[in-house]
Amino acid sequence: MSKLEGSRGKSSSGILPLSASFNLTGHRLPCAHGWINFADKRGKCFSRLASRASVAGEVLLVNFKYLLNEEVEAFVLAPGKGVVCEGSEHKCRSLRPSRTLDLGGRVVVPGLRDAHTHLLPTALSYRLLDLRRVSSVEELKGAVRTAALEMGPGSWVVGRGWDQDKMVEKRYPTRHDLDEAAPENPVLLVRVCGHAAVANTKALEKLGLLFQEPEELQGMVVREDGKPTGLLLEDAVPWALARVPKPGRAALKELLRKVVAEYLRYGVTVVHSMSVDIEELSLIRGLELDGELKLRYEAYVKPELLGNVPEELRHLVRGVKAFADGSFGARTAALREQYSDHPSSGTLLMTAEEIAELCRAAGSHGLELAVHAIGDKAVEEVLRAMTISRGKIRVEHASLTPPDLLELFSQLRPTAAVQPHFILSDTWIVDRLGARTRWVYAFKSLARTGSTLMGSSDSPVEPLNPWLGMYAAVHRGEPEGLPIAEFTSSEKLSLREALSMYVERASRPEDVVVLNITREPLSREDFARVRAERVFLKGVELQPL
Incomplete structure (x- = not known):
């Protein structure tokens, strides 16, 4: 038997059982930039996976349900490329892939993306x-x-x-x-x-x-x-x-490995880590060099690091993260009118002019700017900064967006990273905002503006499980009897719409995830039980998860 054949052998039809394993002795893992370890120009980093990946040329996936396009019957995956063919099984078989996997009717999705997380703080939260x-x-x-x-x-x-x-x-x-x-x-x-x-x-x-x-x-x-x-x-x-003693470097790396493993269990293959410092970049680089990163990592660093990131870490950095305000919970999110339950309107941390200046500075280093903006006053300042700088700015959170701001979104079409699970966590939001609650976490309305919405967790603030975020976007607290549901029922998303926020692209995705379910999740319990059974990162299977 060849070292790259399933340890339980092929059937006469050439279909491998879903649980087949592969012997990689003496083989190396190809990728788009050579062998094993690489980083592309946008800072998407891949670790050495040879010890836990199976490689056998192109792989045909059949007998699955693709949630984002029911007409897709099959995928062909190529190592280092991802999906190179999709559509009918007949069309995909015409490429004569070297092996076939029958997925037994399981649900398949692209690799998921958490577009706003805090990787090192999440790791530390475990302690x-x-x-x-x-x-x-x-x-x-x-x-x-x-x-x-x-x-x-x-x-x-x-x-x-x-x-x-x-x-x-x-x-x-x-x-x-x-x-x-x-x-x-x-x-x-x-x-x-x-x-x-x-x-x-x-x-x-x-x-x-x-x-x-x-x-x-x-x-x-x-x-x-x-x-x-x-x-x-x-x-x-x-x-x-920052002044509290932290665990040593070895302990921090072990905690980060646990975070990466948890993400993979949910099918997340891309993370955007926010407000990153040199310590996190250095730890991530260590995991990358050790072949233990196993997902794509892109950092948005603190403003003081702009122009000050060591050369060996720059490939990890995609952008800069700044704050225009605080949070609803602490009543520091900047509102245009006072809170309904407190005689204050929060704290604006940056003006539109200051944000525009930082946007230009980030652009001069080839980086994009992401700005935390929760209250409507802060969101307005970020959008004004876009008109001043004439540059693209990511809006992080975009939590309160009344109609006049939605009109600005329609004109400017920014990218917004949103966190659906806040719908369930902010049980007091009606007390804070009163009638303005109608326009909080207004994902359906934001999507109609033509802006790009990216789903995320904001972990460790919220659970990093993206399926719980999708559940919140679909049901908006109605099963829990939360008051927000009465104000925002028109903002409910379909599962396909919610899932689309968590993927980079639906057609020919780079990463493919096979889930442990055979039908769409409906209840909170259904969503909570969703796990990845197999993950193909750029066409290469990670084993075990």
């Missing part, structure tokens, strides 16, 4: 105290107390995921709450959105924030009568996190 299900300040204190006892005095307790609007007290926790729970440990707990955090007294002491904050954090360390409440806002959050 954090998970506070997403905390329903009271007292429960939060109990979780901190337990963690402090397990870790011992003096160790940092770092957590993420709390939401004051989902706690019975309906208030922010304070440093005094955390002091009661862990007086001998520095404690830093980040709100689910990442735009606010609370620290206890010992943490504020170690961070040097107890009596005075640096000039760049003025107004972001909340004080009452000159004393800190423990609440940190916006830039103060990453500033504080």
